[in-house]
Amino acid sequence: xxxxxxxxxxxxxxxxxxxxxxxxxxxxxxxxxxxxxxxxxxxxxxxxxxxxxxxxxxxxxxxxxxxxxxxxxxxxxxxxxxxxxxxxxxxxxxxxxxxxxxxxxxxxxxxxxxxxxxxxxxxxxxxxxxxxxxxxxxxxxxxxxxxxxxxxxxxxxxxxxxxxxxxxxxxxxxxxxxxxxxxxxxxxxxxxxxxxxxxxxxxxxxxxxxxxxxxxxxxxxxxxxxxxxxxxxxxxxxxxxxxxxxxxxxxxxxxxxxxxxxxxxxxxxxxxxxxxxxxxxxxxxxxxxxxxxxxxxxxxxxxxxxxxxxxxxxxxxxxxxxxxxxxxxxxxxxxxxxxxxxxxxxxxxxxxxxxxxxxxxxxxxxxxxxxxxxxxxxxxxxxxxxxxxxxxxxxxxxxxxxxxxxxxxxxxxxxxxxxxxxxxxxxxxxxxxxxxxxxxxxxxxxxxxxxxxxxxxxxxxxxxxxxxxxxxx
Amino acid sequence: xxxxxxxxxxxxxxxxxxxxxxxxxxxxxxxxxxxxxxxxxxxxxxxxxxxxxxxxxxxxxxxxxxxxxxxxxxxxxxxxxxxxxxxxxxxxxxxxxxxxxxxxxxxxxxxxxxxxxxxxxxxxxxxxxxxxxxxxxxxxxxxxxxxxxxxxxxxxxxxxxxxxxxxxxxxxxxxxxxxxxxxxxxxxxxxxxxxxxxxxxxxxxxxxxxxxxxxx
Ligand code: SF4
Numbered sequence: 001x002x003x004x005x006x007x008x009x010x011x012x013x014x015x016x017x018x019x020x021x022x023x024x025x026x027x028x029x030x031x032x033x034x035x036x037x038x039x040x041x042x043x044x045x046x047x048x049x050x051x052x053x054x055x056x057x058x059x060x061x062x063x064x065x066x067x068x069x070x071x072x073x074x075x076x077x078x079x080x081x082x083x084x085x086x087x088x089x090x091x092x093x094x095x096x097x098x099x100x101x102x103x104x105x106x107x108x109x110x111x112x113x114x115x116x117x118x119x120x121x122x123x124x125x126x127x128x129x130x131x132x133x134x135x136x137x138x139x140x141x142x143x144x145x146x147x148x149x150x151x152x153x154x155x156x157x158x159x160x161x162x163x164x165x166x167x168x169x170x171x172x173x174x175x176x177x178x179x180x181x182x183x184x185x186x187x188x189x190x191x192x193x194x195x196x197x198x199x200x201x202x203x204x205x206x207x208x209x210x211x212x213x214x215x216x217x218x219x220x221x222x223x224x225x226x227x228x229x230x231x232x233x234x235x236x237x238x239x240x241x242x243x244x245x246x247x248x249x250x251x252x253x254x255x256x257x258x259x260x261x262x263x264x265x266x267x268x269x270x271x272x273x274x275x276x277x278x279x280x281x282x283x284x285x286x287x288x289x290x291x292x293x294x295x296x297x298x299x300x301x302x303x304x305x306x307x308x309x310x311x312x313x314x315x316x317x318x319x320x321x322x323x324x325x326x327x328x329x330x331x332x333x334x335x336x337x338x339x340x341x342x343x344x345x346x347x348x349x350x351x352x353x354x355x356x357x358x359x360x361x362x363x364x365x366x367x368x369x370x371x372x373x374x375x376x377x378x379x380x381x382x383x384x385x386x387x388x389x390x391x392x393x394x395x396x397x398x399x400x401x402x403x404x405x406x407x408x409x410x411x412x413x414x415x416x417x418x419x420x421x422x423x424x425x426x427x428x429x430x431x432x433x434x435x436x437x438x439x440x441x442x443x444x445x446x447x448x449x450x451x452x453x454x455x456x457x458x459x460x461x462x463x464x465x466x467x468x469x470x471x472x473x
Numbered sequence: 474x475x476x477x478x479x480x481x482x483x484x485x486x487x488x489x490x491x492x493x494x495x496x497x498x499x500x501x502x503x504x505x506x507x508x509x510x511x512x513x514x515x516x517x518x519x520x521x522x523x524x525x526x527x528x529x530x531x532x533x534x535x536x537x538x539x540x541x542x543x544x545x546x547x548x549x550x551x552x553x554x555x556x557x558x559x560x561x562x563x564x565x566x567x568x569x570x571x572x573x574x575x576x577x578x579x580x581x582x583x584x585x586x587x588x589x590x591x592x593x594x595x596x597x598x599x600x601x602x603x604x605x606x607x608x609x610x611x612x613x614x615x616x617x618x619x620x621x622x623x624x625x626x627x628x629x630x631x632x633x634x635x636x637x638x639x640x641x642x643x644x645x646x647x648x649x650x651x652x653x654x655x656x657x658x659x660x661x662x663x664x665x666x667x668x669x670x671x672x673x674x675x676x677x678x679x680x681x682x683x684x685x686x687x688x689x
Pocket of ligand 1: 111113350415
């Protein structure tokens with residue numbers, strides 16, 4: 001019999017009941033809640049007169065709507081009344097049900113996918129869900145983590161379980177050595193470019209190979225974060241020493257004798273050598289250059305030294321039509337150089353790239369340089385209060401401010417512009433976030449997804465440049 | 474949950490691939506703490522010429538005449554015909570809520586994104602996968618026949634065209650059962666409370682750290 005994949009192991013360990021029709025009940029260890037996708041779930045519980053099954057398995061924090069400018073005045077100072085009500089609703093739901101919440105001005109507040117691992121709430125071998133598709137991020141630690149809808153948020157609150165069907169196993173193996181200036185973000189954008197935004201649909205996607213192993217756990221988070229942009233709800237990386245080290249001493253990590261037992265158990269969280277995958281994709285690390293998306297889907301991505309595609313060269317009619325539509329929306333012309341795209345704003349942040357290593361990488365590029373005068377704004381938004389505190393200890397805030405970037409309070413910010421940080425119509429933005437959909441960062445806004453280093457380089461130049469050129473200067 | 478057994482309705486063709494949930498319902502409307510009322514903002518950025526605001530009366534807003542739902546021949550449509558990877562992107566259940574609130578009962582496409590697909594079933598909205606050539610054929614038939622309707626029979630798992638042609642589709646047994654009966658998932662799961670408790674007992678021995686309380 002073939003061995004088990006990491007996903008098989010996690011699935012088996014959480015199987016409560018397998019039904020004959022193929023559906024199953026799986027146990028959820030941790031749920032993270034935020035203000036946007038939880039209010040209707042709490043309302044549902046109330047209407048049905050149900051109580052949470054295990055209150056202490058939940059953690060909440062507001063992130064999507066919170067302002068990133070000075071906010072000492074608290075929730076009452078959120079200008080948009082609809083946003084304010086949503087954040088207040090989360091506060092009151094958590095207070096009523098007794099769920100731990102890191103409120104807006106708690107030092108531990110931040111983007112759900114930054115906060116969970118940072119607190120050791122996400123642990124290797126756990127199942128983690130959140131009403132947010134980028135929950136795949138947590139799979140970087142050998143956890144089974146995926147986004148769910150609001151009805152499922154309610155289901156998990158009420159039963160601590162999910163009705164699920166086992167997904168297929170997919171392995172994306174990246175072997176070889178990444179070049180200087182090529183980051184985890186470039187790796188995942190490249191993968192999406194190769195397999196497409198539906199390439200992983202129906203699959204749990206494990207990332208492996210020497211290039212993935214060589215990445216830090218934060219880099220692996222960036223990759224798993226965007227598995228959903230490759231169609232896979234679940235992204236995963238096997239546990240190794242780096243994973244285990246990461247959890248030492250975190251607030252909700254196991255302690256003492258429990259820690260030793262946990263570490264023993266975690267060491268088994270790898271796919272067996274003889275495990276069989278339904279799909280395998282192999283990528284050579286050496287083929288990956290710094291990436292930039294030019295269109296309105298994450299698969300519309302190219303290396304920075306490429307030219308924007310020409311729809312006339314596309315044989316497939318639906319695809320050619322997609323290219324035409326994207327070029328029109330993005331205000332680009334066919335065959336134009338990516339490095340000729342002029343930018344209006346730069347956004348460094350989001351659950352993809354707002355952790356300390358991301359901020360360090362961006363700071364290194366802008367240090368001693370100035371943001372181009374043609375830019376309207378360059379924002380740096382740390383992923384959590386703790387990331388912000390650490391960055392300030394290292395003096396990164398000063399480097400950014402000195403260079404002309406704005407240093408903000410933690411939250412989702414311009415990743416989806418539910419708060420006041422947004423693009424104006426027709427504006428181009430170099431963004432370290434994960435989605436370049438039409439209108440994502442503001443009505444009529446034009447998003448280009450890049451790594452933190454590439455965003456920083458673009459901020460300095462005012463247009464896209466290959467960050468490797470700046471690194472040699 | 475509302476039952477779905479059989480439905481006949483006018484088909485609206487949305488001829489683009491990778492329609493994401495940001496497109497189905499833009500973020501500013503996700504600030505609502507309610508489940509209903511998203512219909513007027515379904516496909517807001519495609520449907521209107523201006524930028525929509527939450528709680529706004531949409532009746533006076535400038536419509537985009539090119540958008541399919543604004544064309545009189547598709548008025549009152551309740552079956553959406555779409556292209557591959559429909560519903561990709563964010564997990565927002567507001568997307569099926571908006572489709573439902575507008576009046577759609579089913580979406581037909583060659584493929585759906587996983588989370589969206591799952592969310593539909595929780596709301597009595599039926600996502601149907603047909604193959605590329607069948608979807609192509611339906612797009613052609615809709616275009617040339619004004620008032621084109623399809624009948625969807627979940628019991629028999631077929632889509633029936635006006636000419637009587639039948640297209641069989643697959644649907645997971647459990648989901649089909651829940652839709653046909655209009656069952657509440659949570660109630661069903663709670664019937665297994667003993668299995669859940671037994672699992673917790675066993676798992677607590679193996680991995681007690683997963684039962685540590687999240688605390689302040
Ligand atoms: S940072 Fe962006 S992608 Fe991540 S949770 Fe927030 S809104 Fe979603």
